[in-house]
Amino acid sequence: MNELFAVFLGMVLINNFILVRFLGLCPFFGVSKQLNSAISMGVAVTFVMAVSSLATWLIRHYILIPLDIEYMNIVIFILVIATLVQIIELFIKKTNLGLYFSFGIYLPLITTNCAVLGITLINTNQDYSLSGSLVAALGGGLGFTLVLAMMSGIREKLEMANTPKSMKGLPIAFITAALLGLAFVGFSGII
Amino acid sequence: MGNGKFAKEFAKGIILANPVFVLALGLCPTLAISTSIDNALGMTLAVLIVLLGSNIIIALIRNFVPNITRIPIFIVIIATLVTVVNLIFHAYLPATYEALGIFLPLIVVNCIILGRAEAFASKNPVASSIADALGITVGFMLALLMISFIRQVLGTGGLSVFGHDLFTLPGLRDHPIAIFILPYGAFLVIGLLMGLFRRTGVMKNE
Numbered sequence: 001m002n003e004l005f006a007v008f009l010g011m012v013l014i015n016n017f018i019l020v021r022f023l024g025l026c027p028f029f030g031v032s033k034q035l036n037s038a039i040s041m042g043v044a045v046t047f048v049m050a051v052s053s054l055a056t057w058l059i060r061h062y063i064l065i066p067l068d069i070e071y072m073n074i075v076i077f078i079l080v081i082a083t084l085v086q087i088i089e090l091f092i093k094k095t096n097l098g099l100y101f102s103f104g105i106y107l108p109l110i111t112t113n114c115a116v117l118g119i120t121l122i123n124t125n126q127d128y129s130l131s132g133s134l135v136a137a138l139g140g141g142l143g144f145t146l147v148l149a150m151m152s153g154i155r156e157k158l159e160m161a162n163t164p165k166s167m168k169g170l171p172i173a174f175i176t177a178a179l180l181g182l183a184f185v186g187f188s189g190i191i
Numbered sequence: 192m193g194n195g196k197f198a199k200e201f202a203k204g205i206i207l208a209n210p211v212f213v214l215a216l217g218l219c220p221t222l223a224i225s226t227s228i229d230n231a232l233g234m235t236l237a238v239l240i241v242l243l244g245s246n247i248i249i250a251l252i253r254n255f256v257p258n259i260t261r262i263p264i265f266i267v268i269i270a271t272l273v274t275v276v277n278l279i280f281h282a283y284l285p286a287t288y289e290a291l292g293i294f295l296p297l298i299v300v301n302c303i304i305l306g307r308a309e310a311f312a313s314k315n316p317v318a319s320s321i322a323d324a325l326g327i328t329v330g331f332m333l334a335l336l337m338i339s340f341i342r343q344v345l346g347t348g349g350l351s352v353f354g355h356d357l358f359t360l361p362g363l364r365d366h367p368i369a370i371f372i373l374p375y376g377a378f379l380v381i382g383l384l385m386g387l388f389r390r391t392g393v394m395k396n397e
Binding site: 019020021022023024025026029071072073074075078079082111112113114117118121122125164165166167170171172173174175177178179181182185 | 215216218219220222223263266267270271273274277278292293296297299300301302305370374375376377378379381382383385386387389390
């Protein structure tokens with residue numbers, strides 16, 4: 001139990017997906033202009049990460065390893081993720097139309113988000129158990145959402161700020177991310 | 192296709208459509224592996240093989256692929272090429288394979304590759320797709336080398352490429368500015384470089 005908690009905390013705060021592992025940067029800079037869309041994106045990514053971790057763990061342990069075709073990891077994982085995203089999209093569209101529209105374009109884009117393929121590869125490399133994979137995925141997703149939400153709050157204020165003309169937009173967002181990352185170093189002592 | 196057009200497609204990727212600084216694509220690997228020149232060159236080689244292969248294959252099959260299933264087909268082609276590169280690196284360049292870690296398999300979801308497949312190779316003949324792949328890779332390499340150079344020199348106080356020490360900076364060698372080698376340094380360097388490029392007019396302001 002303690003070990004799972006350490007994995008979770010490490011994923012959220014210490015090895016944060018965005019600030020330390022550099023996974024999922026495209027939505028980080030693309031979507032983080034408004035708080036609402038940042039949180040929707042974060043929740044959608046977390047959900048897909050958890051479901052994909054579950055599915056890829058089962059496929060790896062019951063199909064790939066018995067058949068000794070682990071080198072097919074990458075192709076299989078990306079197909080699983082793409083299929084899952086499609087299924088989730090159809091499911092949400094049928095059951096909850098409001099949620100479907102609030103996710104909008106973000107849901108199909110998740111297929112090419114490196115955070116999702118990243119977590120399945122991290123689970124494989126670390127050889128986490130089924131519960132470990134799930135906890136790692138939820139922790140990673142939560143850390144991703146947290147930083148995305150913080151960044152969107154900062155960027156809403158930055159729009160009003162008097163930044164030099166050549167630093168407006170992306171450059172100042174990068175600098176802000178660097179400072180945010182430095183602030184997160186403070187957490188590294190807690191495990 | 193004349194030489195002029197080939198050269199034009201090639202040059203486009205280097206400055207006007209530089210994948211990192213202008214299009215802001217492929218940021219994850221750029222930031223993550225730009226801690227040393229060795230890693231930058233290893234990543235460039237991997238991206239070159241995958242991008243060249245996917246652009247050629249997709250340009251060849253572009254007239255047979257049904258429009259509605261094109262994205263899954265492109266992804267499977269790219270994933271297969273990445274698997275091949277992964278196995279080659281594991282066998283022949285084990286040190287680079289270890290250093291790049293999960294960012295080698297993650298080339299599958301690098302927006303540069305799928306972006307070029309969708310925006311260029313699926314609409315153009317093989318020769319211009321090759322030029323496009325080479326230009327984009329050179330642009331990617333220049334951006335990676337620039338960031339890696341700054342990070343490695345300031346973060347370790349010298350430059351060594353594949354075990355050869357090229358130079359050291361005496362003061363920095365003993366007290367390197369460690370932040371540049373840490374993840375946060377990557378954000379700082381790319382942000383400042385982008386600002387500098389806009390200030391000097393190489394790139395447009397937003």
